[in-house]
Amino acid sequence: MLDHLDDLASDFSVFHRIGDITVLDGPTFLRFAWRMPAYEGVMRVRATAAREEDGGAGSMPQMAPGRHEEINPGTPAALRADPAFAGLFSYGSPGGESCPRASASPPRS
Numbered sequence: 811m812l813d814h815l816d817d818l819a820s821d822f823s824v825f826h827r828i829g830d831i832t833v834l835d836g837p838t839f840l841r842f843a844w845r846m847p848a849y850e851g852v853m854r855v856r857a858t859a860a861r862e863e864d865g866g867a868g869s870m871p872q873m874a875p876g877r878h879e880e881i882n883p884g885t886p887a888a889l890r891a892d893p894a895f896a897g898l899f900s901y902g903s904p905g906g907e908s909c910p911r912a913s914a915s916p917p918r919s
Contacts (some may be wrong), residue, residue, distance in 0.1 A: 814856060815831075817852045817853055818831060818843055818846060819831050820852055821846050821849060821851035821852055821853050822842060822846075824851060825846075825849045825851060826842060828842075836884070837885075837889075840884075841881065
């Protein structure tokens with residue numbers, strides 16, 4: 811995907827009216843990028859060419875109809891709750907310390 815950032819930026823501007831893809835958070839960017847081959851843009855052309863090079867092996871993602879409810883929204887709570895992402899993400903505070911739990915006492919002044 812990194813080889814095609816300019817192509818993705820172009821398709822994002824056309825299909826989602828997003829002029830600067832760098833303003834998107836990671837989960838949103840990936841969610842949109844994953845779907846780009848479904849639209850009639852440059853990423854569809856790239857995906858088709860990649861499939862043809864691989865002999866039709868289908869190396870590019872395909873959207874499965876009716877399975878959209880299984881997509882993780884990418885929020886910290888959803889990522890922590892999803893077994894597929896267990897242990898992949900950690901969330902810290904700006905000072906580099908672990909995020910305090912809801913039951914922790916407030917920071918001292």
